[in-house]
Amino acid sequence: MLRLRPHHILCILGFRGLGYDASFVENMKQVVDRYFRGEEVKVVEGADDICIKCPHNSGQGCSLYGENVVRLDRRVASLLELYFGERYASRDLLRRVAERIDVETFRGLCRNCPWRELGYCEEGLLQLKEALKR
Numbered sequence: 001m002l003r004l005r006p007h008h009i010l011c012i013l014g015f016r017g018l019g020y021d022a023s024f025v026e027n028m029k030q031v032v033d034r035y036f037r038g039e040e041v042k043v044v045e046g047a048d049d050i051c052i053k054c055p056h057n058s059g060q061g062c063s064l065y066g067e068n069v070v071r072l073d074r075r076v077a078s079l080l081e082l083y084f085g086e087r088y089a090s091r092d093l094l095r096r097v098a099e100r101i102d103v104e105t106f107r108g109l110c111r112n113c114p115w116r117e118l119g120y121c122e123e124g125l126l127q128l129k130e131a132l133k134r
């Protein structure tokens with residue numbers, strides 16, 4: 001079972017092999033693969049299976065984004081109606097994202113994230129919406 005903090009449910013859609021260092025990228029690849037293979041997800045507060053290999057995971061929280069990322073997690077959890085400590089099927093999470101997060105909402109949520117400028121996350125969100133229409 002994967003452990004994910006809410007905003008990483010969005011980040012996963014934009015992963016294209018980039019990250020903070022080689023160890024982070026290798027771990028993220030595995031998490032993304034497990035997620036899309038349908039592994040169950042426990043939604044957690046704070047550091048998760050992605051943070052665990054991140055050089056910015058200080059053990060006291062995220063040293064890069066601090067409290068902003070905690071607020072972002074709460075906002076995403078609220079939009080997707082997710083509860084910390086609960087388990088969800090990854091298909092269910094994908095459907096919730098596609099149905100409840102439009103592009104404008106995504107841009108607002110992620111406006112301060114430097115990765116957003118690459119365009120991969122928005123592209124991933126649009127691809128997901130298209131795929132679930134079929």
Ligand code: SF4
Nearest residue numbers: 051054056057062064
């Ligand atoms: S930057 Fe912060 S929130 Fe993002 S993976 Fe690293 S520790 Fe986690």
